[in-house]
Amino acid sequence: MKYVVMECHTAYAVLMDEDSRFVKAANLNYEVGQTVENPMLMESFKQTKTAKLITIKRIIAAAACLAILSSSGYIYYRMNFKTYSTVLISSESDIRMALNKKGEVLYLESNDLSGKKIIKTYDAKGKDKVTAANDILKKELEDGVISSGDTVELYIKTDDSVNYDAYKSEFEKEIPRLNLNVKVHGMEDYKKPENNTEKEQKEEPSKPVPPHEKENEDKLPEKPVKPELDENIANPPTPPKPVKPDENVELPQPPKVESPITEKPIEDIHKKPELKNDNIQIPTPPNVTDKKYEAEKPHTQLHQKNPTLP
């Protein structure tokens, strides 16, 4: 096909083909108006498509990497950090070993004080189960928690029966070297000793009890009953009897306040003596509205004359 050179640029030329199509091609020293054949046409860069493709490829690659990493991470976690089986060393103190798939100790735990003491001093993390069990029993022997010839029971909990058998044979082989009778069972045979809780209670430091509570210690577990009045307890002070108001004594007249809230109680006070004693002369309240501060006067006088009044 023949092309007419329509425009020349530094790097390319615009050509028109016989099909009236305008194209860009390499400017092989062309001149405008020149007719050329077999030009080096410019490649239409499918930018958006390619860019999208690159992005999609990158996303897929990233997702694949993430999947590989997460799966390998999960496998690593399962192999090393997930508790796969548990071995309970039941002697005087119950120590529970959490094991990973490899049979290495992940952590130790115990509810007994002696067990907790051993766990504190011994770091079993990452050690083989048999080594850790031996070390724990050695420590127990040293501490006097158990003595040689005692029976130690091991309870294994695992989902895999093959593992159970393997663990059982390993423990039975290795631990008797410490002159201990070893019995290995499944965890389902384990019965928590009842003494444990009592032991703990005993070993726990007792709280100081006040002397008057010590006397009633036996009654403590009983259901709390409403305490009866004790004879020893001094009678509560009787409230002072109301003194009969003297005829001569002029009752203090509360100052009349303008506010409606304070007016009511003033009326009540005035009413009581009326019911009890008709002889009492109730003085009429001074007109406070006119002389506001004079109402306080009788109050001070009363205190001076009769200091025994309650």
Add this chain to the structure above:
Amino acid sequence: MEPNAHQIISQVYEAKKDAKAADKLISDYMPFIRAETAKFLKRPPDKSDDELSIAMLAFYEAIQGYSKLRGSFLKFAALHIKNRLIDNYRKEKRNKIQISLDTPDEDKTSLIDTIRDERDVYEEKEIRQATRQEIEELSAQMNEFGVSMNDVADNSPRQRRTLEICKKAISYARNNPEILDDFLRTKRVPLAKLAEGADVERKSLERHRRYLVAVLLICTNGYEIMRGHIMQVLKGGEL
């Protein structure tokens, strides 16, 4: 990333839109293009080397095809230049069985000198000159419509089906001179009339409006050489 990477990227993005900026960027990076060509040729390239022209075209293609997602522009351009030169080398390799006309003979005379040239060089030169004049006129008239050759090249239909749709519309305009007159007078492509008359989708014509401007102008009086060029392949000489 290079220290002036951001500057290059902004220049590249500017060059994507503006042909002059693209030319300037290519001129600025000529040493780089030469270096990449020299790496391939294993010698410094001459001005007349096709490889250098191809490398320049590849650089321009890299400008057009670059996006920030692709990383460093210069690395992208270098890779594209290399690939383009390799493609050209393979293409040329296929034609190696053919003897070059420039191959020197035993008497140190090239083959081209021995072959009788039937072409009329003077006539060819005259035609070229006339074509150039026509193209210059067309370019000037296209500028009035706000369209450049570069735009037309970018806007030209690439698929056969789209080209056929455009051809139908142009043929309809040629058969109805009042549409061409209307086009020249209003300086607007009568898309609605063309779509209705040629029974094509208006949307397809709208997408190639700038291309239609160029071809409709060629169809008007005054561009005989170019009209003759595009009519050669059309059956019956009708566009």
